[in-house]
Amino acid sequence: MVHLCNLTLSKSLNFGVLAVRRSLNLRSNISSKCSVKSIRMENGNNCSPKDASNESRGALVVFEGLDRSGKTSQCGRLLSYLEGLGHSVELWRFPDRTTSVGQMISAYLSNKSQLDDHTIHLLFSANRWEKRSMMESKLKAGTTLIVDRYSYSGVAFSSAKGLDFEWCKAPEIGLIAPDLVLYLDIPPEKAAERGGYGDERYEQLEFQKKVARHYKLLEDSSWKIIDASRSLEDVEKQVKEIVSEYVMSCQKGKPLSTLWSY
Ligand SMILES: Nc1ncnc2c1ncn2[C@@H]1O[C@H](COP(=O)(O)OP(=O)(O)OP(=O)(O)O)[C@@H](O)[C@H]1O
Numbered sequence: 001m002v003h004l005c006n007l008t009l010s011k012s013l014n015f016g017v018l019a020v021r022r023s024l025n026l027r028s029n030i031s032s033k034c035s036v037k038s039i040r041m042e043n044g045n046n047c048s049p050k051d052a053s054n055e056s057r058g059a060l061v062v063f064e065g066l067d068r069s070g071k072t073s074q075c076g077r078l079l080s081y082l083e084g085l086g087h088s089v090e091l092w093r094f095p096d097r098t099t100s101v102g103q104m105i106s107a108y109l110s111n112k113s114q115l116d117d118h119t120i121h122l123l124f125s126a127n128r129w130e131k132r133s134m135m136e137s138k139l140k141a142g143t144t145l146i147v148d149r150y151s152y153s154g155v156a157f158s159s160a161k162g163l164d165f166e167w168c169k170a171p172e173i174g175l176i177a178p179d180l181v182l183y184l185d186i187p188p189e190k191a192a193e194r195g196g197y198g199d200e201r202y203e204q205l206e207f208q209k210k211v212a213r214h215y216k217l218l219e220d221s222s223w224k225i226i227d228a229s230r231s232l233e234d235v236e237k238q239v240k241e242i243v244s245e246y247v248m249s250c251q252k253g254k255p256l257s258t259l260w261s262y
């Protein structure tokens with residue numbers, strides 16, 4: 001089914017570099033605009049007809065899961081692994097607290113400010129939109145992006161507060177769809193036993209149980225569920241086994257697509 005999306009992408013705002021850019025950059029074919037017709041995909045819509053041209057690109061690999069499920073630890077390990085294989089790869093995270101929007105989010109999460117639930121939801125989304133065009137450029141230039149949290153966190157956490165699920169998804173429509181979502185699955189009670197839990201606003205056991213239920217509603221064909229209650233090394237091994245295949249298929253020219261299919 002043909003689906004019109006007519007996206008006009010904003011120019012990238014300050015690219016607060018959490019990203020670690022290293023290693024070989026195999027190609028440079030940078031286009032930061034996309035204004036277009038799209039075709040429905042399994043977990044999203046094609047970004048533009050041009051993106052269906054089988055050009056080599058980097059993969060968008062997203063880690064999701066409850067607070068303290070081990071995402072940051074696994075992102076770091078995967079970064080080292082892919083760099084070791086000679087890939088161009090960067091590590092990103094959302095919220096990106098370095099931008100002015102990100103600083104508002106950070107103040108909210110650390111209980112230094114209060115915001116209406118809808119407002120903070122839209123700020124989280126805006127924080128992804130301000131990176132959207134840079135994300136597309138990097139991927140098209142052949143850089144694989146490992147991203148610590150993305151739109152799924154946005155929807156799972158806000159809908160767990162009671163906001164309408166579809167309303168929560170709406171501002172994410174048109175962001176780049178991940179090629180792979182690695183969901184680190186852990187019982188909320190076990191995550192709560194891990195270091196540093198309880199420092200920020202959402203790190204409360206009963207709330208995290210609700211978030212886990214809302215995450216499950218978001219699972220689609222791009223997801224792989226990983227048992228994150230195992231050792232760091234066992235989780236790392238499984239992540240590596242899964243990711244290589246996705247990086248290769250993007251190198252072979254899998255088209256970019258956008259969130260969100262219905
Ligand atoms: N598989 C594991 N087994 C035991 N401890 C782990 C494992 N993975 C991570 N940890 C520990 O749990 C804590 C949280 O890990 P990490 O920061 O990677 O999680 P996170 O999902 O990124 O957390 P958050 O979302 O709250 O930022 C750290 O102290 C880390 O060393």
Ligand SMILES: Cc1cn([C@H]2C[C@H](O)[C@@H](COP(=O)(O)O)O2)c(=O)[nH]c1=O
Pocket residue numbers: 067094095109124125149150151153154155157158200202203
């Ligand atoms: C991206 C995103 C995150 N959240 C929540 C999830 C976590 O509780 C915090 C971020 O903590 P981290 O240690 O920096 O991962 O924010 C959210 O509610 N909505 C989002 O879009």
